[in-house]
Amino acid sequence: MSLKGKTAIITGSNSGIGLGVARELARAGADVVLNSFTDREEDHALAAEIGKEFGVTARYIKADMSKGAECRALIEQAGRCDILVNNAGIQHVAAVDEFPIEKWDAIIAINLSSAFHTTAAALPMMRKAGWGRVVNIASAHGLTASPFKSAYVAAKHGVVGFTKTVALETAEEPITCNAICPGYVLTPLVEAQIPDQMKVHDMDRETVIREVMLTRQPSKEFATVEQLGGTTVFLCSDAAAQITGTTISVDGGWTAL
Ligand code: NAD
Numbered sequence: 001m002s003l004k005g006k007t008a009i010i011t012g013s014n015s016g017i018g019l020g021v022a023r024e025l026a027r028a029g030a031d032v033v034l035n036s037f038t039d040r041e042e043d044h045a046l047a048a049e050i051g052k053e054f055g056v057t058a059r060y061i062k063a064d065m066s067k068g069a070e071c072r073a074l075i076e077q078a079g080r081c082d083i084l085v086n087n088a089g090i091q092h093v094a095a096v097d098e099f100p101i102e103k104w105d106a107i108i109a110i111n112l113s114s115a116f117h118t119t120a121a122a123l124p125m126m127r128k129a130g131w132g133r134v135v136n137i138a139s140a141h142g143l144t145a146s147p148f149k150s151a152y153v154a155a156k157h158g159v160v161g162f163t164k165t166v167a168l169e170t171a172e173e174p175i176t177c178n179a180i181c182p183g184y185v186l187t188p189l190v191e192a193q194i195p196d197q198m199k200v201h202d203m204d205r206e207t208v209i210r211e212v213m214l215t216r217q218p219s220k221e222f223a224t225v226e227q228l229g230g231t232t233v234f235l236c237s238d239a240a241a242q243i244t245g246t247t248i249s250v251d252g253g254w255t256a257l
Pocket of ligand 1: 011012013014015016017018035036037063064065066087088089090110111137138139140181182183184185186187188189190
């Protein structure tokens, strides 16, 4: 599968899943635009490294996905968008009656509304190019719930609903819109929690992963950022041209329970 000549914009891609997806899209030949809300030398260096490693054009554009105007400006500044991966996301854990209002607002803005703004700005570019792929990184929490994650669960269910609507609005065009629903993914953030969990539970690494972290993931294995990147590349392939408005779970069986 070659994505040569396509430009992919991946929101929230200076770490974790977004970075993994950007790398797999670049490996498949796409030019990539990385993004986050920071503007550090290392952000731009990350893009340069990807460009060098895979022989593609790779840029980093700063934009805060909690602000609608910046979401739209990211797409405009990139100048072209064949593949849009809405990945930026944050989490906060608290009971509904204690959930900080500003955290609720931030989660809805970054995890849900940003996808509306970027997609609205990208669709005219996709129509002009005669081809487009929107891939929303939702979550197993877009299909099921957990206590204390009301904003996250609401936002991710919203992303799944938004995905279906965009798919219907573009159904007769060579544009698709789908959501990927990961279970627990081994990102640097998750990796960093393992030593603390080992201490708290007095367990070795394998036991803490199986018994504490992956209690809801029947495979008892984390998904990887490479697997999520590979799923994104598949959704951009010709084989996936008739896949639209749906969710693909990459969750080791979580949502089969
Ligand atoms: P992460 O914290 O490593 O990555 C989040 C990315 O979003 C980072 O690049 C961060 O800089 C960026 N970001 C945060 N706020 C932003 C803002 N205001 N503007 C622009 N960028 C911003 O986390 P991750 O695990 O890679 O998560 C990526 C996505 O995958 C999220 O949407 C998350 O909900 C989803 N997800 C993660 C898991 C998991 O187990 N890690 C599981 C299911 C879904």
